[in-house]
Every structure is written in C-alpha cells, then in structure tokens.
Amino acid sequence: xxxxxxxxQAEQGGSKxxxxxxxxxxxxxxVAKFIVAAITGSAAMAAExxxxxxxxxxxxxxxxxxxxxxxxxxxxxPFGYGKTMYFWxxxxxxxxxxxxxxLSIYHGxxxxxxxxxxxxxxxxxxxxxxxxxxxxxSWNVSRQELNKRRKPGASLWQTMRASKDASVFTVFIExxxxxxxxxxAALGIFLGHLFDNPYFDPAASVLxxxxxxxxxxxxARETGGLLVGESIGVDATRRLRGVFEQDPDILSVNKLLSxxxxxxxxxxxxxxxxxxxxxxxxxxxxxxxxxxxxxAMYPQIQRVYFESSTLRSAMQ
Numbered sequence: 327x328x329x330x331x332x333x334x335q336a337e338q339g340g341s342k343x344x345x346x347x348x349x350x351x352x353x354x355x356x357v358a359k360f361i362v363a364a365i366t367g368s369a370a371m372a373a374e375x376x377x378x379x380x381x382x383x384x385x386x387x388x389x390x391x392x393x394x395x396x397x398x399x400x401x402x403x404p405f406g407y408g409k410t411m412y413f414w415x416x417x418x419x420x421x422x423x424x425x426x427x428x429l430s431i432y433h434g435x436x437x438x439x440x441x442x443x444x445x446x447x448x449x450x451x452x453x454x455x456x457x458x459x460x461x462x463x464s465w466n467v468s469r470q471e472l473n474k475r476r477k478p479g480a481s482l483w484q485t486m487r488a489s490k491d492a493s494v495f496t497v498f499i500e501x502x503x504x505x506x507x508x509x510x511a512a513l514g515i516f517l518g519h520l521f522d523n524p525y526f527d528p529a530a531s532v533l534x535x536x537x538x539x540x541x542x543x544x545x546a547r548e549t550g551g552l553l554v555g556e557s558i559g560v561d562a563t564r565r566l567r568g569v570f571e572q573d574p575d576i577l578s579v580n581k582l583l584s585x586x587x588x589x590x591x592x593x594x595x596x597x598x599x600x601x602x603x604x605x606x607x608x609x610x611x612x613x614x615x616x617x618x619x620x621x622a623m624y625p626q627i628q629r630v631y632f633e634s635s636t637l638r639s640a641m642q
Contacts, residue, residue, distance in 0.1 A: 341493040341589070342392060345385050347467040348497045351460035352382040352504075355453075362453045366445040369437035370511040371453070373430040373531035377507055377538060378457070380426040381500050384418040388493045391415060395588055408588015415492035415549040422500065423542035427535045434531030441524035447515050454512050461508065465501035468494055488559060490626075491589040492549050499548075503541035507534045558584040558592050562624060566594070569619050575601050575612040584627070593629040594620065 359375035362368070391414030397407040469482065471494045476485040489495045514530020517523070557563065563582055570579045580597040587593060596616075600609060617630045 341471070341491055342389070344464075344468045344471050344494050344497045345388050345392065348464045348501065349382060349385040349389075351464040352378045352385065355457045355460050356382055358453045358456065362449045366447070366450055367442035368445070368447075368450055368511075368515060369434055369442070369528040370514045370530040370534065371450055373433055373534045374454075374457070374507060374511050376429050376433070377426050377504060377534065380421055381504065383425075384421055384500065385497070387414050387418050387421070388496060392493055405587050405593070406591065408591050409553060411492050411589060412549050412553040415496050416546060416553055418496055419542050419545035419549060422503075422538055422545060427538035427542055430535030430538060431532050432535075434528045434533075434535060437528030437531060438525060441528060444518060444522065444524055444527075447519055450515050451512065454508050454515075458505065458508050461501055461504045464497065465505060468498040468501060472498060487548065490552065490556075490558075490586050490592075492552065493589070495548060496545055499541050499545055503537055507537055510534050510537065552586055555585045558586060558594075558624065558627070565623065566620060569623060570596065570598055570616065573612065573616060573619075575604065575608070576616075577601060590626050592624070592627050593631065594627050595631045595633065597633045 356375055356378035359371055359378055363371040363375050388411075391411040394414075395406075395408050395411040397403075399406040471491075472482060472485050472489060475489060475491075476482070477488075480488070486495045486498055510530050510533050514526045514528075514533075518526035563584060566584075567579055567582055570576050570582070577599045580599070581595075582597075583595045585593055600612065604612070613630075613632060620627050620630055
C-alpha cells in the first residue's frame with residue numbers, strides 16, 4: 327500500500343511540474359507577444375498573444391482542478407472529488423475553443439478586411455524564436471511525463487489518448503498546438519514580406535484560430551469521455567479477467583465493469599460465479615485474495631465490488 331501511495335504522489339508531483347512549467351512559459355511569452363504586436367501591428371502576433379494568455383489562464387484552472395481533486399471523500403461525494411480534474415479540463419477545452427480559437431479567427435478576419443501596412447519583422451521573429459524555446463521546454467516536460475507511462479510499442483499519441491491524467495495531456499495538446507501556431511505565425515509574416523502582401527499575416531491568424539478549435543475539440547473529446555465515466559481500458563479489463571479466471575475458487579466470469587474516478591483512482595465491479603457450497607469464511611478469503619491480486623496489477627483500483635447474486639450462489 328505504501329508503494330502505491332508513493333507512486334500516486336510522484337505522479338501528482340509530475341502533473342504539477344508540467345502545469346508550473348507551462349504557466350511560467352506562457353505568461354512570459356504572452357507579455358512579449360502583445361508588446362511586439364502593438365509595436366509592429368502584426369495580426370498573427372496578436373493572435374499568438376491571445377493564445378498564450380488563454381493558455382496561462384487555462385493552466386491556473388488546471389491547478390484548481392488538481393487541488394480540488396485531492397479532497398477526501400465525504401457524505402456528499404462518497405467516491406471522492408477525483409472527477410473535478412476532468413471538469414476543469416473540459417472548461418479549459420471550452421476556453422481554448424472560444425477565447426483562443428474564436429478570438430484569433432475574429433481578429434484575423436477583421437485584419438483581412440482592414441490590413442495593416444507591413445512593419446519591420448525583426449521583433450516578430452525574435453519573439454517567435456524565444457517563444458518557441460519556452461514552449462518547447464514546456465512541451466518537453468509534458469512529453470517526459472507521458473513517456474513515463476508509455477507502453478512498449480505505443481506511440482506518443484496513443485499514450486496521450488490512453489492517459490487518465492487530464493492535466494498532463496491537456497498541457498501536451500496545448501503546447502503542441504502552440505508550437506504549430508508559432509510556425510504558422512512565422513510563415514505568415516515571412517510570406518507577407520516576401521511577396522509584399524499584407525494579407526498573409528491575418529490569414530495566418532485565421533489558421534491559428536482553426537488550429538486552436540481543432541485542439542479544443544481533441545481536448546473536449548478526451549476529457550468528456552473521462553467525465554462521463556470512462557473504463558480503465560480494454561487491455562486492462564482483459565488482464566483483470568485473466569486474474570479472476572485463474573483463481574481456483576472462480577468457476578466463471580460474467581462481467582467486469584470499471585470506471586475511472588480520477589487520474590489515479592478507479593473502481594471495479596465483478597459479476598463472477600464462485601464454487602458452490604463455499605463457506606462464508608472461504609468466500610471472504612477468496613475476495614481478499616482477488617482484491618490483493620487486482621491491486622497488485624493496477625494500484626489505481628482501490629475499490630472492488632462483487633455482485634450480491636454471485637455471493638448468494640456460492641453459498642447455496
């Protein structure tokens with residue numbers, strides 16, 4: 327039990343490290359982008375400033391979710407507050423969609439209607455380069471956390487999709503979108519000066535907005551599934567079925583149903599058939615043995631419930 331708790335604390339510490347790294351990076355970048363956007367009049371740089379400012383606020387929401395999710399269970403929430411992390415991550419997805427994507431698209435379309443004269447791009451390139459370094463650092467921190475949970479043969483994308491830690495995969499998706507957005511902004515500014523055309527820059531702003539909308543939908547899909555009650559996964563359920571089927575006191579396994587309660591906590595319900603004629607103490611020993619085996623394989627499963635009908639059939 328001590329090892330499992332220490333592992334959970336390590337994962338929570340890793341999640342907070344990812345969030346803190348993202349806050350520091352995005353806050354500094356947002357200030358720099360807005361200053362340069364005001365000086366140069368670049369729509370793409372303004373869109374990037376909006377993006378970084380929204381990301382900074384989003385990380386603060388994730389910190390709030392991290393704090394709330396660690397509250398102990400009470401009478402009102404007997405299964406704890408772990409899912410509040412998924413709620414705030416969903417709010418972050420809506421923020422990326424509306425404040426990030428929506429404002430960037432609006433700003434870009436407005437600039438397309440009234441394009442600003444081209445300015446010296448030196449400051450734009452300088453800020454974009456520094457931003458790429460900071461975003462790359464934050465992205466790498468989230469990537470390293472995902473790699474710690476990466477299964478052999480699995481891609482980084484598959485690991486992100488399978489992750490139950492919303493704070494880590496949210497920062498990873500945001501930073502991935504940020505790095506791509508920086509490349510789009512740089513390309514828009516470069517092409518605008520190359521062809522002496524003021525429309526490339528605001529067009530890049532619109533593309534950045536579309537990129538953020540796509541990132542928001544990805545976040546909403548991942549966090550929404552966890553919020554409504556996602557299982558621990560098909561592979562994990564199959565392995566747990568094998569644990570039950572190999573137990574000498576189990577005749578058959580009907581259903582194993584699981585639900586993720588938080589980044590590091592899940593429950594499992596088991597509909598199984600015990601050997602007939604077992605005494606109460608024998609059933610209790612079998613249950614304790616199975617719970618220990620499940621916990622050893624998946625420490626995040628802290629609750630295992632057996633259907634009452636399976637217990638009654640064992641003692642008939």
